Amino acid sequence: MTSTAVNRTSVSDPAPPARNSRRVSPAALLAAGVFVLVLACFASVALGARPLSLDTVWHALTSPDAANGDHAVVLSRLPRTVMALLVGAALGLAGTALQGMTRNPLADPGIMGLNAGAAFAVVTAIYVFGVTSFTGYVWFALAGTALAALVVYSVAALGREGATPVKLALAGAALTAGLTSLLSAILVTSRQTLDTFRFWQVGTVSGRGWDVLVPLAPFLAAGAVILLASGRALNGLSLGDDVARGLGQRVNASRGIMAVGVVLLCGAATAAAGPIAFLGLVIPHLVRGLVGPDYRWILVLSAVLAPVLLLVSDVVGRLVLPPGEIPVGIMTAVIGAPVFIAIIRRRKLAEL
Template identity: 90%
Template sequence: MPPVLLLAVSLGILAVAAFASVALGARPLSLDTVWQALVNADPANGDHAVVLSRLPRTVSALLIGAALGLAGTALQGMTRNPLADPGIMGLNAGAAFAVVTAIYVFGVTSFTGYVWFALAGTALAALVVYAVASLGREGATPVKLALAGAALTAGLTSLLSAVLVSSQQTLNTFRFWQVGTVSGRGWDVLLPLIPFLAVGAAILLASGRALNGLSLGDDVARGLGQNVALSRGVMAVGVVLLCGAATAAAGPIAFLGLVIPHLVRGLAGPDYRWILVLSAVLAPVLLLVADVVGRLILPPGEVPVGIMTAVIGAPVFIAIIRRRKLAEL
């Protein structure tokens, strides 16, 4: 399928998923009621109020899904590692440990406080992983990056557990964030998020040509006149902004940044200029679908979206790797 047609189809699927997100939930609503609430809302109408209350949650899923899809795609392209993902590379663990530190040491409980710590934790984790993987003559190979990320995740998770065991108050605050959710995210959370996501997305969407060069190998990229170190550094800034802001808002959400780039690569081919755009469109689709399914399977309660993305994403990823060899990008 031509990439332009694939993009059009993806946008159509995204629109359907977004409409389903505001229409479906524990309280059943007719499609006409949902449409009227969106185009001509009556604040005194209880059904309209339910629809309007779901809008921030839907927008949260759109923004966070696009951020994690872009970040995962860029990470895989930068490292030429098919397993690169904010979770596997230690970025989520860095953000989580920084947020726990903010809660335990500084008593921070709001998103506007979380975001700065999450950004710092994500950036520090990225630096540590790259520094450790760079040791030795071969430098930061895909395998060493994955191993360094896994080791850092294990270490930070242990430290995080030690802090949580020693402080019941910190545990109570952190556990609702840790599972990964877009529930309860209002406009007060979304508005501070937008500048970080906008800058990070702009950096990565403009990096398609650089990622195409890196996909050929560092030596070939240098031969084509590309400054490899500068390219990776600029893209790393974009990844940190997207991962840090998204993780601060919704908690660590797995599999989006891992599954979607592989799916898009199989549909659209190896051109990262298209892979980035399509990942930014299809990753929110998976997040929205996971959120809607999580609301419907256990009414009137719900399963957090961080759990549902793993439940839905794991079989999809297994199916992808059974069809393709993903040893290297």
């Protein structure tokens, strides 16, 4: 993107210097991540109330037999696996971009109020307009996410210092609290809305078919392209706005473009799977600690490793309470909450 290019006569691609020489090779981590992701995908279609062998999974994917019950199970699990793959990549990318844009290591679609905005918009769609389909949720979720992002930034920008990392986090927390209160007020007055909403609210990738995936794919693809192309811009922003401007970067235009990508990914992912917390918070920190602060690699690796965490959480949720299952949104919170507490306790992570 030409708007995110830096001064071509001085520094062509600003990347913050590594703070620790003991890093993992990004290329090696990417190769390992792709390998683990493939294994996680196979596990997702093989494991569950009816476990299947990898050989059966392979034959079901390469030469499916409509009369074979095991093949039918594999094919029924395939949309769920693809959904977890896409939603995980979307939230990983969105969380990485939010942390880079705000220079706040605690930035996350849930913490910044984006999930709350999408959830409130979906409840409004159910309560006011009677929308009950996942394809109908996406437009309201996108609008709610965009409006929440605008409100958070506008509130944080008030005052002399502008939208600092701390003010953005506080504004996101305040908006989340306010929208959650309004959401609860609607739900306690409408049993029908509560019954429809509660299955979506916990965050899950089960029960989603190709009819949900296909309409969401364009939004997810557009958001992913925008953010994957923003690595250089995020490297410039990580040096500070003044330095980025000095290098020739148009800071406001870069943030605006990336905000569009974040809204597309968060809105579409939340509409499809419900609010899934901590995924966009934990994975970027893990990647940054392993490969350093170059956002060109952090974005790509987060898009690979976040689906791994989501797929593993989904598989574990199916296996711990057979024949039932724990929704993946609960499992990611169980895994992510301790990491979130550890991040808060490390004062040196107060800003990037």
